[in-house]
Amino acid sequence: MNIAYWIVAGLLASFYLYAGGLKMVRSPEQLRPMMAWVDRIPLPAVRALGTVEVLGAVGLLLPPATGIAPWPALAAAIGFTVLQTGAIVVHLTGQDRRIILNIGLVTAAAVTIWLATARL
Template identity: 55%
Template sequence: MEIAYWIVGGLLALFYVFAGVQKVSQSQDKLRPTMGWVDQIPMRVVRLIGVLEILGGLGLILPPLTRIAPGLALAAAIGLVLIQIGGLIVHLRRGETSVIWLNIVLLILAAVAGWLATTWL
């Protein structure tokens, strides 16, 4: 189970840290082509989502890797599930049903990472 966790957790961590850094560091104009929803949400909230994604990605990797509070990996996975539920809601409200597949895949992977993270409890 640990190998499976490192594969799933590692891939999720890369994705979320990358996506979070984009949301934190890029302007609304730069984000708009790939994230049209940034026009409907205040930029401070977009930045907050980015910070939460970075923390969630790091939370999947650092606690188990350092063996310091490894149970935090489960909390990080749950947080990422909640972020994806929020993303699903935003896309559904905007009528963007063609793009929710990514939210669904990430939600499932975060839930699997959470289940696999119980290894360290």
């Protein structure tokens, strides 16, 4: 279970470090080709979302790696599940109906929750 957690959490954290980092530093014009919804959300909210994603990625990896407090990893995985559920709603209410990636991320986050609870 420990190896499975590190594989799934590592992949999930890598995705969110990348995507969150882009949201934190790129302009809406640069984000638009990848994220059609960026024009419907104020830029400070996009930046905040990127920050939350980066912090969540750190929360998936750092606490279990240090062994100090394993529960933040579980909280981060739950947060990513909630985040992607909201992302699906945003995609479906807008003109962008591509939610396959979001469904995959919800699934990966749910598996991470399961693996994190097995570690506690």
